[in-house]
Amino acid sequence: MSAIDEEISPAPAKAAGRPSATLPVTGEIVSGREWDETVAGFDEVCQEQLFTFATTRWPGTVQEPVLFRLGGEIVGGTLMMVQPLPLRLASIAVSKWGPMLKDTHRPDAAGLHAGMIEALIADYARKRGMMLSVLPRASIEAENGRYRQLLARGFRAGSILLFPNRYIVNLRLDDADLRKSFAQKWRYHLNKSEKEGLSFEHAGAERMGEFHALYKAMTDRKQFADHSAYETIDTLMAMEPASLRPELFFVRHESGIVGGAIVFTAGDRAVYLYGATNDRALPLRAGYFLHWHIIRWLRDNTPAQWYDLGGTDGYQGLHQFKKGMVGDAGVIRPVPPVANYAARPLPFIVGQGAFAARDAYHAVQRAIHAWRNPDRRPDQERASGGEGP
Incomplete structure (x- = not known):
């Protein structure tokens, strides 16, 4: 197993863009089998965050399951999907519906989430030079606190689902x-x-x-x-x-x-x-x-x-x-836009361009299908959507 070896210390209260409650979590990349067995007990577990699902659904990406600990205790994790971009100019690291908390009822849940984001920034954006893309799940609350937290940390809004x-x-x-x-x-x-x-x-x-x-x-x-x-x-x-x-x-x-x-x-x-x-x-x-x-x-x-x-x-x-x-x-409630972060200009520009190209392709495909099937109406048991990263 390889490790995300940078430990994040709590941010100073006045550090620009960082919430004062950021907790010092450490992250470690684990095997797919260990990941699925561990996250089965998480409050926020979902199929898109399962290693077994992701390797079948997106075979062209590298799956990196990251477990986070606070003082040795597993508190959360995220399955990162790493996708090299054309010409190998950069790579995107995607967390869809993550990071996940093991226990959403902890009073320090927001600080844990902030700590996990800091650990991902340190490894994927700074150390490895990737564009980090995080897509939180729809919030039960009227305001999506996770998404607001990402924007406050310096992430920028990216692609949005056509019907969120x-x-x-x-x-x-x-x-x-x-x-x-x-x-x-x-x-x-x-x-x-x-x-x-x-x-x-x-x-x-x-x-x-x-x-x-x-x-x-x-x-x-x-x-x-x-x-x-x-x-x-x-x-x-x-x-x-x-x-x-x-x-x-x-x-x-x-x-x-x-x-x-x-x-x-x-x-x-x-x-x-x-x-x-x-x-x-x-x-x-x-x-x-x-x-x-x-x-x-x-x-x-x-x-x-x-x-x-x-x-x-x-x-x-x-x-x-x-x-x-x-x-x-x-x-x-809407799924928020993808939140993107890069420590350097090139991966951000290339990553944003790749998302824009993907969105344009999907829009064209939908338009062609609608033109070919103008009278089609789904019934009430239509399969639910499954948009990719």
């Missing part, structure tokens, strides 16, 4: 309060679905073949551009430790499956990954029935506080469906 809003359901409600929290129209459709003879099933990985068939049939029928990381799902369903494996759910009508969903459930925020339905699902309102039972299952079987439904890709129908489910007890 994330729809996040409160999982800590009893059945009565949960139903009351839904928008009136969403609750109306749920009531209708419960009269259709549907049944809910929590399934094991051995039934992934049924979901694959449902998903393939849906994507063939809808012909949508799938920007998700669906190719990683079989690897995730088999990974160790088992607590990191997503959960599989189905909704059945009479003798046949009409819809299904895959949800990542580790940590304090469950995340909807993929969904699929067939033609019979829409008139049955199967999506409402399925998500109602998923929310209740997550509440009763996981410690998660929130259920992140992902984004909408700009589709108004999907917005209305997810907004109604979030209701008045959940939140709709």
